[in-house]
Amino acid sequence: MTTLAAMTQDHTAELAEVFHLMGDPSRLGILMLIMDQPCSVGEIAARTGHSVSLVSHHLRLLRARRLVRGERRGKQVFYSLDDAHVRSVLHDMAEHMREEAP
Numbered sequence: 001m002t003t004l005a006a007m008t009q010d011h012t013a014e015l016a017e018v019f020h021l022m023g024d025p026s027r028l029g030i031l032m033l034i035m036d037q038p039c040s041v042g043e044i045a046a047r048t049g050h051s052v053s054l055v056s057h058h059l060r061l062l063r064a065r066r067l068v069r070g071e072r073r074g075k076q077v078f079y080s081l082d083d084a085h086v087r088s089v090l091h092d093m094a095e096h097m098r099e100e101a102p
Contacts, residue, residue, distance in 0.1 A: 017065065018065050018067065021061055021062060021065055021067065022067070022089075022090075024058075026048070026050060026054070026058055027058045027061070027062060029048055030044055030048065030055065030058055030059065030062070030068075030079075031062070031067065031068070031081065031086070031090060032090065032094075033047060033048065034068065034079050034080050034081060035081060035087060035090060035091075037080070038071065038078035038079060038080040039078060039079060039080075040076045040077065040078050040079075041055050041056055041059065041076075041077065041079070042076075044059075044079070059079055063079075066082050067081070067082055067086050068080065068081060068082055068086075069081075069082045
């Protein structure tokens with residue numbers, strides 16, 4: 001098991017890019033929306049108030065960094081978080097934000 005301190009500069013840069021992507025409120029909102037159940041692009045757009053093209057753009061970026069995955073069902077693609085690691089990061093940070101400061 002590699003410790004975080006032993007990560008290469010390339011891996012550190014990749015991780016920073018992932019956090020940068022997740023730092024955008026629109027993309028973070030999409031991730032939180034699909035955390036519990038897969039949603040289509042149209043459903044994500046309707047629930048976030050963003051255009052379908054903007055949601056598609058965000059999903060393309062998130063998919064490129066393996067934060068989301070798409071599953072085709074007929075003519076629609078439903079998006080969900082890629083795996084339990086992504087879910088854990090989001091859940092843990094949300095819990096951290098709910099904690100009271102000492």
